Structures are given as structure tokens and as C-alpha cells.
Amino acid sequence: MRVAFVGKGGSGKTTVSALFSRYVAGQGRPVVAVDADINQHLALVLGVDEEPEPLGGRLTEIKELLRGSNPLIPSAAAMVKTTPPGRGSRILRFADLPYTVATPEGPRLMATGPFSEDDLGVACYHSKVGAVELLLNHLVDGHDEYVVVDMTAGADSFASGLFTRFDVTFLVAEPTRQGVSVYRQYKDYAADHDVPVAVVGNKVHGPADVEFLHDQVGDDLLTWLEHSTAVRAMEQGRRFTLDDLEPANAEALSVLLKHVDAQEKDWERFGRQAAEFHLRNARAWANERTGRDLAEQIDPGFVYGQASLDCRPQAI
Template identity: 65%
Template structure:
């Protein structure tokens, strides 16, 4: 299952991304966490030191190599240079498994405890004024477009803050999106934006209340988000200690907050995967991007990259493995 955490800056989405990834991994599941935020803090939240986080290889700095591998022998893609962030998989494309034995995971993935971590890379000084962070995040979109996740395999993505998540089709790549909201007016503002965009594209979402201190906080969130409020996490001394660099086993997290993580896990597992819809969304956003800018940028008609005979999902992956 593919899961995203979104929210305004400071809402706690990175902390919750890390807690949830660790919670899943504690059950001996395959868990890949991806830092797709412009501020790269997920590695440290997962327990890495600042020095270890600094040394993480950046997906966003190696797009040509990633594209070259993923296109495989797909005859509809003329070259890696003709691939863009929305290019969908087709026959001949290389498909990925979470934390699989492939060059992308071997080169870019690093262990963070029991979690496998990938990072887009930070927005550097060289990028200022000349680059868009969404070009880096494009590596994550390509990764997810070519990923086949199965039972007990999870990908948890810490998205960039606010409505910036909608600058590409990346927001449609998830089985469930958790909107992290504090019990304030600003805290629920991103929820309203995300709810409206998500409704247009059949993106399933749920709200996670965070930094709750009393029942009035829950009442406030319930008034503003209604039935989309799935669960709330209380203000956490455990999280505060973690943010201060004092990491402890997840078993020491407060009982109420561990129960909240159980609720999130149950909600994710209850979502059915619809691979036909997943591929249709990828195609729709690819056509949209092709018409808006990508055809002109590459000098090709990128609609020709779409393979109408390709069926995404475990069946295709199994057939490729057998062959």
C-alpha cells in the first residue's frame, strides 16, 4: 500500500510519517519511507544522525540514470531524455518492488532502523532562482508509477507542505492520503484545499488530528472536517524527546498514540488497490503535462508513450518474473 502524509508546515507530518513507518516495520513488514519534502527531515525523524542524513544519495540529482533504468526496453519511449515525471509504465518498462533487488534501491536506498529510506534531496543553493523543486520530486512520481506493491509491503511518503503537493500528478499515486491537521484555523486550511482537489480525482483521504491537548481540540477539528477525521494523536512527551535527539523504542510511545497508529494501519489495510484506476490516473496526468509543457520541452508527442495494452499490477510483475 502507498501512503502519503500531507499538511501545513509545522503540523507534524514528518514526525507522523516516521512514527507510522516505524510502526509498520515493527511488524516485520517491508516498509519504504520516502522524503519528498522540500525540507529534508525524515531521515533524522527515523533516527539517523545529521551526518548520516547529509550523506543520503539524492534521487532528484540522478533523474537521467533513473529514467534510463525504468524505461527498459519499452519501444514507445525513444530515450531517457524523452521521459518526464508523469511517464507511465508500459510493456518493456522495468517494474519495481518496494526495497527490491534492483539498481535504484541498491544505489539510493539506505536502512533507517527497520525502514528502507529514499530521499529526493534538498533544495540546494545552486537551485535557487533557476530550478523548481518539483523536478526533484519527479523522481518519486516515476518511482511510484513503476512500483508494484503487494501484501505486507508499504511505501510511506512525507510530502512537501501545503498545496504545493498538487503541482504534479504525484498526489494521485497513493492508496490513502493522511492530512495532518492541528486544531487551529490554519491547521485545517490545507485540509480544505486538499479535500477539494482530491474530490476531483477520486483521491481517498483521511484527517489525522495532531498535537491534541483536550476534548475541545477534538471538537474543533470535528466541526471543521466532519467525518473525514479518522483519529487524533495527543501532545506527546515521547515525540518531544525524539525531536531533542533522545530516541527511544516505539514501545515507549504513549498508549493512546500507539492506539492511533493502529487505527491508521487498519485504515490503510482496509483500502482496496485498484490498479486499473491507478494506471488511468497516470495516463490522464501524463496527457495533461504533455499538452501543457512536456511536448514542447522534449520535441516529441509524448501521448505516444502511452501503452493501451499495458495492465499494471501484481499479475504483470509475476509474468515478468516468470519470464
């Protein structure tokens, strides 16, 4: 299952996504956490000393890996961030996800990486996030496998088709007008693309905060995390494990996991939206950039989901 955490900058989405990743791993489930935010803080919150290999710096290698023997994709240069898989593409199982490092409490971590010196002033961060989009396009994950992505802040997530690559999207919102403003914007955009959004309140201090969130987001409020002295201590660099978390906040993480587990995989929607956003990008810029009609990369005979594993190239 693929889970996205989105929200306003400063809402605590990185912290909540890290806590959720730790909680899921603590239930004995395999988890890969992905830092796809321009501010790379997920490793810090997961207690990792070794930074993962930046995906953004391995984009050409990732393209070469994923194109496999797909005859519709003659080279890595012909691939863009939305290029969908087809027959002959290398389809990844969960265990195949590359460039991960271990974390102390179980989740493995991937990261897009920060801007390099060469990027400053000339590159868009979405070129790095494109590596995550490609990997998710080519991934077949099971119901008991979890990819948890800390997304870029605010509505900037909509600058690519990555926002459609998830089974569940959690929007983290503080109980303030600024905190719920991104919710309204995200909700409107997501509704046009069949992307349901559930709200997770954060930094809640009492019943008045909960009432405010209910008034602002209604039934989309799934649960909330109270202001946590344990989390604050973790953010200040002190030792932290999930056993230090307040019972109410641990229960909120349990609610999130139950919500994720209740979802059904919709591979048909996944494939339809992959083609839709690939065609959008092809027309907008990618055809001109590559000098090709990238609509021809869509393989109408390719079937998404477990069936695609039957015709994938041999694993490396």
C-alpha cells in the same frame, strides 16, 4: 500499499509519517519511507546518521533504469516525470526500490534530496519530486508492503500528479483554524480525482481540541495523536523508541495501519490517472520541452498490477 502524509507546514506530518513508518516496521512489515518534502527532515526523525543518495541527483539514471526496452521511449531524455510504464519498461518490485538506506527501527529510507547550489534560483523542486513519481508509476507493491511518503507542505502537493499515486492519503491537522484550512483546500482538489482523504489530528491537548476537529472535518477525522512529551524529547535529540510513546498515541498509529490494510488496490484507477496526468503535462509543457508528442508514450496494451511483472525485462 502506498501511503501519503500531507498537511500544513508545521502540522507535524513528518513526525507522524516517521512514527507510522516505525510502527508498521515494528509489526514485522516491510516499509520504505520516502522524504519528498522540500524541507528534508525525515532522516533526522527516523534516527538516521547516513543520508540516502538524493533521488533528485539521480534522475537520469532512474529514467535509464525504468525505460528498459520499452520501444515507445527511445532515451532517458524522452522521459518526463509522468511518463507511464509500458511493455518493455522495467517494472519494480518493492524490494527493487533503489537508493535506500537502513534506519535503526526497521524502515528503509529514500529521499529526494534538498536543493543544490546549482538549483538555487533556477530550478523547481518538483523536478526532484518527479523521481518519486516515476518510481511509483513503475512499482508493483503488494498488500503487505508499505511505501510511506512525507509530501510537500500544503496544497503544493497538487503541482504534480504525485498526489494520485497512493492507496491512502492522511492529512495531518492541528486543532486550529490554520490547521484545518489546508484540509478544506486539499479535500476540494482531491475530490475531483477520486482521491479520498482521512484526517489525523495532531498535537491534541484535550477533549475541546477533539471537538473542534470533529466540528471542522466531520467524519473525515479518523484518529488523533495527543501532545507527546516523548515526541518532543525525540525532536530535541534525546533517545526515543516506540516503547516511549504514550499508549493513546500508539493506539492512534494502530488505527492508521488498520485503515490502510482495509483498502483495496485499484490498479485500473492507477493506470487511468497515470495516463490522464501524463497527457496533461504533455500538452502543458512536456511536448515542447522534448520536441515529441508524448501522448505516443502511452501503451494501450499495458496492464498495471501484478500482471505487468510477467513481461518486464530481466532484473539487474
